[in-house]
Amino acid sequence: MDNVVIMGTGPAGLTAAIYAARADLRPLVVEGNAPGGQLIVSCEVENYPGFPDAVSGMELMGLFRKQAERFGARFVSGVVTSVKALAGGYVLTCGDEPIETRAIVVATGAMARRLPIASEAKYYGKGISGCATCDGAFYRNLDVIVVGGGNTAMEDAIFLTRFAKSVTIVHRRDYLRAAPVEVEKARGNPKIKWMIPRVIDEIIGEDLVTGVTLRKPDTNDTEHMDCDGIFVAIGHDPKTELFRDLIDCDSLGFVRIEPGSTRTSAAGVFACGDVADPHYKQAVIAAGTGCMAALDAQKYLEMNVK
Amino acid sequence: MLNTTLKHLEAEQELKDALDTHKNVMICCGRMGPMCLPVYAAMRDLRDEYSNVSFFDQDFDGPAASYIKNLPECAEFRGLPFTVYFRGGKAVVATTSIQTSEQVREILDREFDGK
Numbered sequence: 001m002d003n004v005v006i007m008g009t010g011p012a013g014l015t016a017a018i019y020a021a022r023a024d025l026r027p028l029v030v031e032g033n034a035p036g037g038q039l040i041v042s043c044e045v046e047n048y049p050g051f052p053d054a055v056s057g058m059e060l061m062g063l064f065r066k067q068a069e070r071f072g073a074r075f076v077s078g079v080v081t082s083v084k085a086l087a088g089g090y091v092l093t094c095g096d097e098p099i100e101t102r103a104i105v106v107a108t109g110a111m112a113r114r115l116p117i118a119s120e121a122k123y124y125g126k127g128i129s130g131c132a133t134c135d136g137a138f139y140r141n142l143d144v145i146v147v148g149g150g151n152t153a154m155e156d157a158i159f160l161t162r163f164a165k166s167v168t169i170v171h172r173r174d175y176l177r178a179a180p181v182e183v184e185k186a187r188g189n190p191k192i193k194w195m196i197p198r199v200i201d202e203i204i205g206e207d208l209v210t211g212v213t214l215r216k217p218d219t220n221d222t223e224h225m226d227c228d229g230i231f232v233a234i235g236h237d238p239k240t241e242l243f244r245d246l247i248d249c250d251s252l253g254f255v256r257i258e259p260g261s262t263r264t265s266a267a268g269v270f271a272c273g274d275v276a277d278p279h280y281k282q283a284v285i286a287a288g289t290g291c292m293a294a295l296d297a298q299k300y301l302e303m304n305v306k
Numbered sequence: 307m308l309n310t311t312l313k314h315l316e317a318e319q320e321l322k323d324a325l326d327t328h329k330n331v332m333i334c335c336g337r338m339g340p341m342c343l344p345v346y347a348a349m350r351d352l353r354d355e356y357s358n359v360s361f362f363d364q365d366f367d368g369p370a371a372s373y374i375k376n377l378p379e380c381a382e383f384r385g386l387p388f389t390v391y392f393r394g395g396k397a398v399v400a401t402t403s404i405q406t407s408e409q410v411r412e413i414l415d416r417e418f419d420g421k
Contacts, residue, residue: 033343033344033347034340034343034344035338035343036338038340040338040339040340041339041340058338077311077347077350078347078350078351079347079351095351112340124385124402124403124404125383125384125385125401125402125403125404126382126383126384126385126402126403127384128385129341129384129385129403130340130341130404131339131340131341131386133339134337134339134340134341134342134385134386135341135384135385135386135403138383138384138385139384207382208382208384229384
């Protein structure tokens, strides 16, 4: 039986792996279907301490992983599809192999929300994208929309100005959640236009997206806007479906943890990072709570394993 | 090179050999990004079940990717990865952007006989 299985390889999971490995727990890290977590889509991470010249999300997560491997963390590619309690621990299904473990660190992060429009799926990869750094180059000299008002939306919009003829930020509210420094950068970019407050009611196109119908939420007035691409950055939902029967989650799906710790409602199960953070959602906080989870797991094992 | 456990096609000749020697082929041409990784994961999970299909990946930024990029089936694609299914050397289906295991399975079942 393993001491601790860490589910997730974002900043929380990999920090937990570093600390658990240094504590000689030989953690097993299950990568999940998005190794590196949400940060890998960021072309420039400017606010992670220790990197004054910014660092790409991909590079940063590569360094996290290298550090965890250095101390003996083991990695397995795959996705956990079930978690069940057994005497003295838990059994996880990952591919064909069951994994028995005394403790679990849940660091599964969050997944990007999709636009609540029926035709969205049809146009994915044909005008709609959830990843500006992945797909931005396909929109060279074209007109694109970025949907959202948070930091990711501002960063995506600024990044897309490298390629697109114009970038229009569409946001449902008349205020932005993004940090003032990001808003200022976007506002100062001559290629960026604003359609606020507006929501997308309809996506228009045949094989490819050609436009949208926008609606003003306060008056319900609608208008047509031509565009070639829509980049969706409207937030994330916690990836907790697998655990809903095992641990308490709030109404939005975030894992409930005991204040000041990473302990969940199930003995030996600890949660860290965005999966348990409805408020801050920052890589540096995820890393901090990953450290807490490893220390909590270590203490749990010391007290419960004979 | 892509960091996956799939077989990589790094040279155009490798791709042509793969199409010449295997009847049913699935190639995912992408990067190590969030839209591509779930497709590689689906291929990894399905490859044992679909022994009648040969699964490969290819670096979108490598020179050999020009074959996939220039296929007419991919001409209007605007999202990574480009995933192409070949039967008898001919492209029969191509998809763009993220795909779930269920979507991949549906195409494999529909296009390729005999697991």
